[in-house]
Amino acid sequence: xxxxxxxxxxxxxxxxxxxxxxxxxxxxxxxxxxxxKAVCSDQTHFIxxxxxxxxxxxxxxxxxxDYTKLVHLSSPPRFENNEGIITKIGINRMIKWCKQDEHQIxxxxxxxxxxxxxxxxxxxxxxxxxxxx
Numbered sequence: 001x002x003x004x005x006x007x008x009x010x011x012x013x014x015x016x017x018x019x020x021x022x023x024x025x026x027x028x029x030x031x032x033x034x035x036x037k038a039v040c041s042d043q044t045h046f047i048x049x050x051x052x053x054x055x056x057x058x059x060x061x062x063x064x065x066d067y068t069k070l071v072h073l074s075s076p077p078r079f080e081n082n083e084g085i086i087t088k089i090g091i092n093r094m095i096k097w098c099k100q101d102e103h104q105i106x107x108x109x110x111x112x113x114x115x116x117x118x119x120x121x122x123x124x125x126x127x128x129x130x131x132x133x
Contacts, residue, residue: 003039011088013095014133017041020091022051030061030072036079036086038095039065045131049094051080059106062098062128071125072107073098099133 008019020038029035031050039046048061063070076097079090108114108121116124 074104074106
């Protein structure tokens with residue numbers, strides 16, 4: 001099923017199109033409050049980021065579209081500008097940050113298995129990164 005482009009912004013990173021939007025939600029997602037969701041237009045994966053996170057205690061979620069595989073990456077940099085506003089430049093930085101080699105994983109889920117070893121978590125991250133590259 002296609003994603004509606006209504007009320008969504010578009011950006012391209014390394015030849016892939018992403019649709020992104022900002023929304024405010026509580027008790028339903030990994031973040032409470034204002035957050036961003038960037039979905040690859042082929043709908044294979046998405047990235048979520050909370051805008052009101054405390055620095056050095058934040059996280060970013062990289063997941064497949066159906067949540068069967070996901071990782072929470074610890075301590076992302078701030079992608080919003082000094083006024084706390086996210087722009088297309090910040091979205092592009094966020095997507096490129098996910099592609100970097102070194103990440104600390106806060107939580108990982110592979111199917112129904114969430115007690116992954118550190119090696120399994122890193123393997124899962126590499127698997128997800130292959131999809132986004």
